[in-house]
Amino acid sequence: MAGWVMIGVPSSAGAHHAGQERAPAALRAAGLVDRLRVAGVAISDAGDLPVTPFAVDHDHPGARNVAAVVTVARQAAAAVASQLEAGRLPLVVGGDCTITLGVIAGFRRHHPDVGLVYADGDADLSTPDSGGSGIFDSTGVAHLLGHGAAELAGLDGPPPLLQPSRLAIVGSDPRETSDAERRFLAQAGVSFQEAPAVIEDPSGAAQRALAAVTPASGPVVVHFDVDMIDSGDLPLGNFPHYGSGVRLQHAVTLLRALTAHPSFAGLVLTEVNPTHDTDGSQINRYVNAIIEVLAR
Numbered sequence: 001m002a003g004w005v006m007i008g009v010p011s012s013a014g015a016h017h018a019g020q021e022r023a024p025a026a027l028r029a030a031g032l033v034d035r036l037r038v039a040g041v042a043i044s045d046a047g048d049l050p051v052t053p054f055a056v057d058h059d060h061p062g063a064r065n066v067a068a069v070v071t072v073a074r075q076a077a078a079a080v081a082s083q084l085e086a087g088r089l090p091l092v093v094g095g096d097c098t099i100t101l102g103v104i105a106g107f108r109r110h111h112p113d114v115g116l117v118y119a120d121g122d123a124d125l126s127t128p129d130s131g132g133s134g135i136f137d138s139t140g141v142a143h144l145l146g147h148g149a150a151e152l153a154g155l156d157g158p159p160p161l162l163q164p165s166r167l168a169i170v171g172s173d174p175r176e177t178s179d180a181e182r183r184f185l186a187q188a189g190v191s192f193q194e195a196p197a198v199i200e201d202p203s204g205a206a207q208r209a210l211a212a213v214t215p216a217s218g219p220v221v222v223h224f225d226v227d228m229i230d231s232g233d234l235p236l237g238n239f240p241h242y243g244s245g246v247r248l249q250h251a252v253t254l255l256r257a258l259t260a261h262p263s264f265a266g267l268v269l270t271e272v273n274p275t276h277d278t279d280g281s282q283i284n285r286y287v288n289a290i291i292e293v294l295a296r
């Protein structure tokens, strides 16, 4: 076993504003890699992909910065595929949530049956034509399932990037999902557990998500958007979720259970915006939490 490798994806191309492109450097400076090693986790550092900050895009109000989002996803896919080739376990540190599309595309090159547990404050089902912000951050799941912008959904050949039966969404804020979206997920056969299920029993929520995606034999990637956590507890998310009730410790228990599964094959960390943390104290709590998740 060659151990873990950190791949930094310093991009806010798909975000509402700049800031997340600083997360890989901020997390490294807070000791993410060094302190994982001290905790006994074998990890190397592959450095960062090119910095791709948010840019104002007046020309594509329904699909802002789509070209940059696709480029970053392609870069992430290539980096992940190459580290898998070397037998390493990717710790992909974003960056906004659209990087997970690239991570799945990279896994597919070695494992077409890859599965995904998507721990996120949102179900991310918006598309460029749904009349919203045109920001891609909230569209990741729609694109994974083959909807939305063709160049993103078709990142790795004919869509979908992921079969609905290989996806489990967990921890989303019920205030952010419509009944129509819940029906869509149920009809598609996507496992969907919202924040109250995580608050009540984070280990049980993890086991149910794993049970949904592990009947197939492929590896399972875990996506963790920090905005699953109530911003009243940890205000690091690029876009706030005050009042969801999910505490940092709920997320740690959930993620520890997910990453302990024999099929677990990689972790994606998204949406940390270091500009929201004036003194580094919240980044430090986040790094402590990730160490608690990964140290065995």
Ligand SMILES: [Mn+2]
Binding pocket: 097, 120, 121, 122, 124, 137, 225, 227, 271
């Ligand atoms: Mn997200």
